[in-house]
Structures are given as structure tokens and as C-alpha cells.
Amino acid sequence: MSLMVWDNTLALGVQAMDGEHKELLALMNKIHDGFLAGAVVNDTVARLGAACARHFADEEAFMQSIAYPELNVHKLLHKQLLEKYAHHAGAIKAGGGKANEAFFSFLKLWLVSHIKGIDAKYAAHSRGAGR
Template identity: 55%
Template sequence: MPIMLWDASLDIGVAAMNQEHQKILDAMNQIHDARAEGKSGQAVNDLVARLGAVCISHFADEEAYMARIGYPELERHKQLHKRLLEQFGQHAQAIKAASGRPTDEFFHFLKFWLSSHIKGIDMRYGPKAA
């Protein structure tokens, strides 16, 4: 069962960014499903690393998009991305130290991060905000 499903409330009005947000959501759900299936170890660590890579790529794309449209809060948004990646890295290290066993706290972080960041922060740069 997925931790979170895509719905219209996550649509920021920028197709490329929506697609990338969906990839992040898919990667999150794969980790959640793996835990629900009792998986751990390197298989889960690989899924966590994949999520990290998807996020890094997305943040770079999103920041480039914001630069292209002259988004005035770009530097602030970059700092938010940096903090999120730091927090994600701490969780990833903890999962690795726990032999690939993610905690409920990790999933809470992911769900809160994705929904609040997209709905509260990313909506500001989409056409819907204009």
C-alpha cells in the first residue's frame, strides 16, 4: 500500500515539475512497499539511494526552471532544498546503520516533506500562483 498517492492537490501547473514530483512519490512508495513486504538490507538501501538521486536531480531541474522564469525566491528555495537533502541524508545514514530498515519517522518525514513542500512552497512558482 502506497504511503501517498498523487492527486490534483499536488499539481503545481508545470508539467515537467509535476512529472518529477510523481517520480519522487513513486520512489517513496517503493521504499514503503519494500518495508511492508518485510524487505531490508541492501535492497532497501538501494531504494533509499535511488530516492536521494531522484531528489537531487529534481532539485537541480527545479532550480534551473526557477532561474529561467526569474523566480524572486530562488535563493530561499535553494536553501530549503539544501536543508531537505541534509535531513534526508541523516535518515538515509540511520537506515543504513539499521541494516536497511526504515522507521516510521522516516516515512513521516517523507510524507510531510513532499506534501508540505509541494503544496506550500512549490505552488508559489507555478502558473497557478501568478
């Protein structure tokens, strides 16, 4: 069972970033599938962490390219998310590689509130900039 299914309410209309968000979602679902099957998910958790770090860097470069005025605040939020992610990943490792509900709640909240609330703002700016 998927943790979350992609739908258009998550789409920003910035193709490259939507593509990366979809990849992150696919990895989240893979971890969730592993969790349901009782599997050790350390490797996938590490992959998702690396994919998030790459995505944030790509997103920050995109925001820079459109002269997004709230870039620094957004960067700080990314940094905090990566710190929280590392904390969860550490707890999963310490727990023998089994994921937990707190981790999935964090992922879901990140998806919904960060993509829809925070990422959506640079997408609106990018539309305003005529790109």
C-alpha cells in the same frame, strides 16, 4: 499499500515538475512497499536521494528561467531537505537497511508542505509571468 497516492492537490500545473514529483512519489511508495514486506531498502533509498537531488537541480534551473525572486530561499530549503534526507538514509543503513516510521513521516511532510506550500509559489509566479 501506498504511502501516498498522487492527487490533483499536488499538481502545480508545471508539467515537467509535476512529472518529476510523480516519479519521487513512486519511489517513496516503492520504499514503503519494501518496508511493509520486511525488505532491505538501502538501494531504493539511495535512488530516491539521487532523484531528489536531480529534481531540486531541475527545479532550481526552472525557477531561474522564470526569474523567480525567491530562488535563493527555495535553494536553501532544498539543501536542508537533502541534509535531512542524508541523515535518515544514514540511520536506515545503520539499522540494517530497514526503513522506519520517522523516515516516512519526513517524506510525507516533505511532500505535503514543500510541494503544496513552497513549490506552489513558483508555480503561481510562473503563471503570473504568462508561461
